[in-house]
Amino acid sequence: MKRRAIKVGHTIIGGGMPVSIQSMCDTNPHDATETLAQMRKLHAVGCEIVRVAVPDTGAIKPLAEVMKAAPMPVVADIHFDYKLAIEAVAAGVNAVRINPGNISEPERVRAVAFACQTKGVPIRIGVNGGSLDKSILAKHGAVTAQALVDSAHAQMEMLRRYDFEDICVSLKCSSVPTTIEAYRLMYAQSDVPLHVGVTEAGTLYHGLVKSSAALGALLVDGIGDTIRVSLCEDVVEEIKAAKAILQAMGLREGVEVIACPTCGRTKIDLKPLVREVERRLEACQTAVKIAVMGCVVNGPGEARDADYGIAGGIDEGLLFRKGEVVAKMPQRELVDGLMALIAGDEANKK
Numbered sequence: 001m002k003r004r005a006i007k008v009g010h011t012i013i014g015g016g017m018p019v020s021i022q023s024m025c026d027t028n029p030h031d032a033t034e035t036l037a038q039m040r041k042l043h044a045v046g047c048e049i050v051r052v053a054v055p056d057t058g059a060i061k062p063l064a065e066v067m068k069a070a071p072m073p074v075v076a077d078i079h080f081d082y083k084l085a086i087e088a089v090a091a092g093v094n095a096v097r098i099n100p101g102n103i104s105e106p107e108r109v110r111a112v113a114f115a116c117q118t119k120g121v122p123i124r125i126g127v128n129g130g131s132l133d134k135s136i137l138a139k140h141g142a143v144t145a146q147a148l149v150d151s152a153h154a155q156m157e158m159l160r161r162y163d164f165e166d167i168c169v170s171l172k173c174s175s176v177p178t179t180i181e182a183y184r185l186m187y188a189q190s191d192v193p194l195h196v197g198v199t200e201a202g203t204l205y206h207g208l209v210k211s212s213a214a215l216g217a218l219l220v221d222g223i224g225d226t227i228r229v230s231l232c233e234d235v236v237e238e239i240k241a242a243k244a245i246l247q248a249m250g251l252r253e254g255v256e257v258i259a260c261p262t263c264g265r266t267k268i269d270l271k272p273l274v275r276e277v278e279r280r281l282e283a284c285q286t287a288v289k290i291a292v293m294g295c296v297v298n299g300p301g302e303a304r305d306a307d308y309g310i311a312g313g314i315d316e317g318l319l320f321r322k323g324e325v326v327a328k329m330p331q332r333e334l335v336d337g338l339m340a341l342i343a344g345d346e347a348n349k350k
């Protein structure tokens with residue numbers, strides 16, 4: 001089923017557009033300067049939509065300041081107080097997220113819908129397993145996939161009663177199987193664009209594993225129009241992780257670093273070398289595949305389809321392009337040599 005599209009600022013979610021990447025600021029919502037600084041950091045690494053918490057009326061004035069200079073579309077995250085959603089819309093936000101577990105009274109939802117409609121601002125119905133509507137939780141007895149979907153449907157129906165269709169839905173919980181099942185159900189039942197992610201996924205290691213498992217299972221079936229990888233880490237890591245997942249799923253191009261696991265043949269300190277290559281190419285926008293291999297026996301051959309590569313020798317290594325050796329260098333010069341090779345080829349293309 002083709003997804004409907006919504007427009008969050010200049011970014012389109014759904015409608016067959018590329019899957020966009022989101023994150024959420026963890027700065028003080030009362031501090032516009034700090035929040036803008038973090039948004040710029042996120043934008044520099046590829047964040048396309050950013051969410052900010054709006055916990056109280058004191059956050060509205062700084063939010064209006066942020067909206068004057070935000071480098072990407074901003075979503076106001078609202079819980080409990082529907083009036084904050086209305087004030088956030090007046091402050092100029094590009095979308096509003098409301099949680100049906102926390103704002104479900106029809107009159108309040110209607111007031112938010114009216115404010116959003118007037119300004120052409122879409123609403124994300126952000127269902128969360130940790131704050132499901134009490135009646136839905138009682139009916140299902142636990143946070144099940146169907147309970148998450150029912151909660152979203154209830155609020156979608158309410159918004160549609162007020163002629164509000166500019167909707168995106170997320171169905172988040174911290175269980176990977178429940179998350180997958182919930183999104184599959186919703187995808188089959190509605191053409192609403194889906195914001196996909198696993199909530200409270202955890203630390204960098206576990207969070208990345210859980211998010212990759214869930215997003216991989218969904219994205220391979222075309223489920224997911226925008227994603228957030230939720231990590232208990234520096235927010236920049238969320239963007240790096242999201243980009244890597246989209247690349248791994250073949251949904252985005254970018255820098256792909258292939259590295260061998262090393263073995264008894266390895267005579268070069270490969271792991272720091274790989275990390276340095278990744279670090280230096282963090283902001284690179286070009287689609288390029290780089291292989292960093294531990295030995296000359298298999299290195300260039302195993303990585304023949306890479307654009308560039310390094311194959312380790314004894315404290316030295318070979319640089320290769322498309323499987324052909326182009327230079328031999330001591331270990332300490334290899335990364336500089338690789339970067340110079342890539343930069344030279346890029347300059348020649350212009």
Ligand code: SF4
Binds near residue numbers: 261262266
């Ligand atoms: Fe071992 Fe060479 Fe394969 Fe790396 S590329 S795992 S060093 S055989």
